[in-house]
Amino acid sequence: MNAPLPPIQKILEGLHAELMENRGGEVATYIPELGKADPEWFGVCLVTADGQVYQVGECGQQFTIQSISKPFVYGIALDDHGKDAVLEKVWMEPSGEAFNAISLRPGTGKPANPMINAGAITSNSMVAGDGVEEVVGRIKQVLGTYAGRELTIDESVYRSESETGHRNRAIGYMLRNFDILEEDPTDCLEAYFMQCAISVNCRDLGMMAATLANGGVNPCTGKRAVSRQHVENILSVMGSCGMYDAAGEWIYNVGMPAKSGVAGGILAVLPGQLGIGVFSPRLDPCGNSVRGIEVCRGISRKFGLHMFQVPQLSTSVLRRVGSLMQTRSSRLRSKAQTRKLKESAGMVRVLELQGDLNFGTAEFAMRQLTEDAAGVRELVLDFAHVTRLDSSATGVLSLAFASWLESGRRISICRCERFPSLREIIEAEASDLSDKAEFFDDMPAALEEVENRILEEAGLRRHSSERVGLECCYLLEGFTVKELEFIRGVLEPVAFPEGSSLMNVGDEPDGMYFLMRGKASAWITTEGGLQRRVATFSPGMNFGEMGLLDDSPRSAEIRADSDLETLKLTKDGLRKMGTDVLATLLANLTRILADRLREANAELSQLHS
Ligand code: DON
Numbered sequence: 001m002n003a004p005l006p007p008i009q010k011i012l013e014g015l016h017a018e019l020m021e022n023r024g025g026e027v028a029t030y031i032p033e034l035g036k037a038d039p040e041w042f043g044v045c046l047v048t049a050d051g052q053v054y055q056v057g058e059c060g061q062q063f064t065i066q067s068i069s070k071p072f073v074y075g076i077a078l079d080d081h082g083k084d085a086v087l088e089k090v091w092m093e094p095s096g097e098a099f100n101a102i103s104l105r106p107g108t109g110k111p112a113n114p115m116i117n118a119g120a121i122t123s124n125s126m127v128a129g130d131g132v133e134e135v136v137g138r139i140k141q142v143l144g145t146y147a148g149r150e151l152t153i154d155e156s157v158y159r160s161e162s163e164t165g166h167r168n169r170a171i172g173y174m175l176r177n178f179d180i181l182e183e184d185p186t187d188c189l190e191a192y193f194m195q196c197a198i199s200v201n202c203r204d205l206g207m208m209a210a211t212l213a214n215g216g217v218n219p220c221t222g223k224r225a226v227s228r229q230h231v232e233n234i235l236s237v238m239g240s241c242g243m244y245d246a247a248g249e250w251i252y253n254v255g256m257p258a259k260s261g262v263a264g265g266i267l268a269v270l271p272g273q274l275g276i277g278v279f280s281p282r283l284d285p286c287g288n289s290v291r292g293i294e295v296c297r298g299i300s301r302k303f304g305l306h307m308f309q310v311p312q313l314s315t316s317v318l319r320r321v322g323s324l325m326q327t328r329s330s331r332l333r334s335k336a337q338t339r340k341l342k343e344s345a346g347m348v349r350v351l352e353l354q355g356d357l358n359f360g361t362a363e364f365a366m367r368q369l370t371e372d373a374a375g376v377r378e379l380v381l382d383f384a385h386v387t388r389l390d391s392s393a394t395g396v397l398s399l400a401f402a403s404w405l406e407s408g409r410r411i412s413i414c415r416c417e418r419f420p421s422l423r424e425i426i427e428a429e430a431s432d433l434s435d436k437a438e439f440f441d442d443m444p445a446a447l448e449e450v451e452n453r454i455l456e457e458a459g460l461r462r463h464s465s466e467r468v469g470l471e472c473c474y475l476l477e478g479f480t481v482k483e484l485e486f487i488r489g490v491l492e493p494v495a496f497p498e499g500s501s502l503m504n505v506g507d508e509p510d511g512m513y514f515l516m517r518g519k520a521s522a523w524i525t526t527e528g529g530l531q532r533r534v535a536t537f538s539p540g541m542n543f544g545e546m547g548l549l550d551d552s553p554r555s556a557e558i559r560a561d562s563d564l565e566t567l568k569l570t571k572d573g574l575r576k577m578g579t580d581v582l583a584t585l586l587a588n589l590t591r592i593l594a595d596r597l598r599e600a601n602a603e604l605s606q607l608h609s
Contacts, residue, residue: 008046009056011299012044012055019295022291024284025283027264027281030164037263042279042291043060046206047275049272059279064196068267070115070123073120092114092240094112100171102171104174104180115238115241118174121168122180154197216228216231239258243286244286246288253297260287264279278296317364319352323348324447328599330444340455346375348377348454350443357397381412382415384442415442464519470514473514478584493566500560502559503544509551511544513542514542515540521537523556
C-alpha cells in the first residue's frame, strides 16, 4: 500500500492541475531574453517556517529573479546602514505607479519605496562593497544564504537587460541629479541589472520566503541571511508595495506580503508560518504572473492564511492554576509538615503556562496573578510547556512581574532557559528586588524552596544535616519505645558517600532504607532519555519499600545528594518482626502510599488539558 499523500501536497496538486488551464496574460518581452521562456512553465513550492518543502510542477526550472531581488537587496542596505540612513534616501509609501516610473516623491525628491525601480536602484547603491564585482558578489552570497545554495547570474539575461535598459538609465541619472545617488550611476545600474539576472528556481523562492517567515534564518541550513529586526521592514514594504498597482487587491484577497518579478516569479510570506514560491511566465498588465496570483489566492483561501484573519483568544495558555493544595514539591514531608503546608496552601499561587504566548494570551495569563491575590505571597510560574514567547508577551510578563515584586511578593520562575530575554529583562528591571525573583531548572525544586520557607517560618523545617532517631521516622509512627528498640535491633546501619547510587532501575530488591541523616533523591529516565527527579528525601523518610512489598525490580534510581546515614531493613529482618509490629508497619506504609496517591490525583485534576 502506498503512503497517503500529505494533505498540503494534495491541495497544491489540485490547484496546479486546475490552473494549468489558465492561459491568460503575456510573457514579458521588453527584455528580449525573457521572451524565450516557455509560457507553459508552472511550478508551485510551499516551504514551512521549519523547512518542510511541498512542491508541484516545474520547481527546478531556472529563471531570473528580477524584481523579487528588490526586498532582499533592501534588507542588505538596512543591515549595512541601519533603518534611519536608508529612509533618508528611500521612502516606504506605495506609489500607485508602474514599477519603472520615472518619478520621485514631490518635496523630498526620494524614491517612493524600495520596490519600484528608482528605490531598488538606490538600495543597490547602498550595498557595502567596492565596485560592481564586490557589490554583486555580496548580493549573490546573501541571496544564496536565503535560498540555501549558491546562486549564479544568467549572463545572457543580464546582457539583454543591460543593452536595452535605457529607461532604468534614465532613472539612474534622475537619482544622480537629485543627489540620491552620490556617484556616477553607471556602476550601480550594471550591479542592478546583474541582481535582477540572478538565476533561481521555484524551490529557491519558496526557501527564501520561508527564511523571511522564520525571522531571517534559513530553516534548513540554520544560517542567518538578514538581521531579525529588519525582517519586519522588508515584509512591510512587500505588503504595501510588492505587487505594484495590484498591491491593494493582492492584500485583500491573498493577505500576505509578497513580491513579483517580470520573469514570472512570485514570492509570498506568512510570517512565522510559511513561504510560497511560484513560477509561471505569463503576466497581467501590472507585471504580475497570472497563474502565480491565482495559485496564491487559492492556497490562502483553502488554508485560511490571510494574515488579518482574526485569531480566537486562546485561554488554553493556562495548563494549571492552583496552590500548594494541589501542586507540591516532590519532597516527602512529615504529617506535621504536610498539615502546615495544607494550611498555608493559599499563600502560594502555582501557574503553569503552555503554548504560544503573545500579547493577548500573556495578558490573560497575568490576569490570573492579580485575581483574589490578597493573601498570596509567592508565585511559582512554570514555562516548561511554553512553545513561543514573542516580544510583546515578554513585555507584558516582565511588567506584571515587576509590579508583583514591588508589592513585596516573591516569584519563582521555572524552566525559562529557552527565553533568555525574559530573564534578562526581569533581572535588569527588578535588580533591586532580585533577591525576590529566583530561577529554577524544574518546578519541584522551586516548590521545595517555597515549602521550605513556609516550614522554616513555622519552625518545622528539618535540615538534612540533622541526625534523627527512629521515633522521627514517618513509617514508624505509633510504635512504643520498646517496639522501636526491638526494630532498631533488626536494622543494619549502612553509610553512603555523596554522589553514590544506592539502587538502580532493574535491581533486585534486597531491602528498604530509613534515612537517618543526609539528603537523597529518586530519579527516573523518561522515554525521551531525559533524567527526571521524582522525589527528594530528608531524614525521617524511607525509600525502597515498594520492592520489599511486591518483590519487583527497582523502578527508580536513588542517589545520595550528600553523605548519608541509613538503617536498612532486609527481607531477613522483616521475617524477624512479630506479627503485631508487622501489622502496624504495613498500616503505616499503606497510609503513606494512600497520601501520595491522593496528592498525585489532586495534581492531575488541576490540569487544564
Ligand atoms: O528593472 C527592470 O526592468 C527589471 N529587471 C525588473 C523588473 C521587474 O521584475 C518588475 N516586476 N514585476
